[in-house]
Amino acid sequence: SWSTVLKEKSEDMIHVLQFPYNGEPPGDRLIKTKLTNNKDHFVRNHGGVPDIDADKWTLDIGGLVKNPQKLTLAQLQDESIFPRQSNIVTLQCSGTRRIEQIHEYPGDGDELINAPWCEGAISTARWTGVSLKKVIKHCGGLVDNADNIEFFGADTYFKKGNVHNYIVSVPWRKVKVHEVLLAWEMNGEPLPRIHGHPLRVVVFGYIGARSVKWLYKIRAIHRPSTAPVQLKEYLYYSPQIGKQNAQYSNGFSIQDMPVSSAMITPKNMDQIIHSGHIRLAGWAYSGGGHWPVRVEVSGDGGSIWYEVPAENMSTKYFYAWRTWWIDLPVDAEGWLEMCVRCWDNAMNTQPTFVRSAWNWDLHVTSSAHRVKVYSIN
Ligand code: MTE
Ligand code: MO
Known part of the structure; x- marks a missing residue:
């Protein structure tokens, strides 16, 4: 139930939206430790929090791979098939410190999407799982010059009257260097529901938006995903662009987080x-x-x-x-x-x-x- 999900987070999280759950920890506690406690890790959700039975769940890997497969969590965790990878990684939402831009000029003002984050939409954890490259290799590798990998999250959300899954992609060159992890553990604990149980993506150094939670499907594709989140959100517009003249083609897709x-x-x-x-x-x-x-x-x-x-x-x-x-x-x-x-x-x-x-x-x-x-x- 929702109350058990809420117990995964500290009570004094600063909720930047009433719904969905989007919260950042109080700043003083955030910088006290190098690794953020799971209860204090910021949360960014576009919609609800799926309740997934890990025993029935499978990861569906297909598209431009040689041997499409469905893998269970037990198979992914079988160290005789996949070596385990652990990394200390900071996740940062591209909306971190947005409140300062809102004060300068409110911009989009679509507060349902553009949560008014302060300095806390950033956290650090030790993530454990398997390198996505190993999983793709297990499926025989890419075929037909596939160059992007698309991730499907099981949550749904509304935007401008339509219902969407949470779908984004990352380029294969990022996967190739083992900087994309499929993680089931966060700081030595099973992934909390609100952070993507049973499996999530963790993309090192990219905006948090590419680290898809509640992952259930992966597709190898040509070019970046054309799903709404990839195509229409997380775009960086030039200063001349505003509400009146905005076109998606005026912005570029944000991937790497800057300093x-x-x-x-x-x-x-x-x-x-x-x-x-x-x-x-x-x-x-x-x-x-x-x-x-x-x-x-x-x-x-x-x-x-x-x-x-x-x-x-x-x-x-x-x-x-x-x-x-x-x-x-x-x-x-x-x-x-x-x-x-x-x-x-x-x-x-x-x-x-x-x-x-x-x-x-x-x-x-x-x-x-x-x-x-x-x-x-
Ligand atoms: N994955 C799914 N399925 N749904 C989401 O709404 N939000 C993304 C990303 N992955 C999101 C998602 C965004 S914008 C961020 S910043 C990170 O998750 C936040 O991860 P966290 O909630 O574990 O801190
Ligand atoms: Mo984000």
């Missing part, structure tokens, strides 16, 4: 009594196969940047965020604009202002995060 960061402490509008320094803390992340190498903060709106000491950053993993903290020297009284930005290992950094990268569908708010505080000496 981003957020300040969790202090919070916007905090009053802080200090004696020479203010403690700042938060997270930094980069997708697309990159990782954070340096975090910088500013107490003056971004003129002078201080490097967070390396020892104040959590361990580096290839596919995960890093938490950080710093005591920033402060001598002024009054309003200060605290900022954070991250550099990744490919020397990418973040746009300066929210308006530098505003886009109509309000995705990927990755500009330097700005927090105004009142400092009292």
Whole structure:
């Protein structure tokens, strides 16, 4: 029942929508640990939460593979057929920090789809399962130059009067390098229902939207999926595009997450009594196969940047965020604009202002995060 699903999550999750269940954990708890507790992992749902009997469930693999097959969970978990793979991976929703773009200009304003996320639509877990590449190889490999893999989630949702399954795709080149996992375990526990029980996709470094939950069907195809979620959502539009002139062809499909960061402490509008320094803390992340190498903060709106000491950053993993903290020297009284930005290992950094990268569908708010505080000496 729904109440047992709700028990999978902490009671104080911040629900950014009433229905479906979409929630992020309180920030302080989010950055306390490198791996997020399952109860605190953010949840992003387009519709309801299916109730799937794992014993009757099968994974249907077909399309442009040599030998289409249906596999049970027991077969997928049989280590004599498939070696197990475990990875620490950060999932980030492309809507993270959307609230800042809404404040700048509301854009689409379709709040049913565009949940007003703050800094918590990101979490990290150790996912265990099997590399999708191994499963495709088990089916004899791809035929006919297939170049994309389509995933079907068992949930249904409504958009503009129609009912859809949750269907998206990823390119084969992502699967080929073992960066697409079919996972049944989250931090050593069976996958909770709300996170996709019995099996979900975890795509390393891509927007969370490609990591399909309640997976029941896989198809090898030519070109990306033409299902509505793949074709019409998660598009990055140019600044000239808005509600009046939006066409799907004006946007490009978002896959890799760019480098981003957020300040969790202090919070916007905090009053802080200090004696020479203010403690700042938060997270930094980069997708697309990159990782954070340096975090910088500013107490003056971004003129002078201080490097967070390396020892104040959590361990580096290839596919995960890093938490950080710093005591920033402060001598002024009054309003200060605290900022954070991250550099990744490919020397990418973040746009300066929210308006530098505003886009109509309000995705990927990755500009330097700005927090105004009142400092009292
Ligand atoms: N898979 C299905 N079947 N249905 C969904 O609504 N939402 C996607 C993705 N997979 C979704 C889904 C989005 S947009 C995100 S950000 C991630 O799941 C969130 O995963 P989580 O809820 O486990 O944190
Ligand atoms: Mo998302």
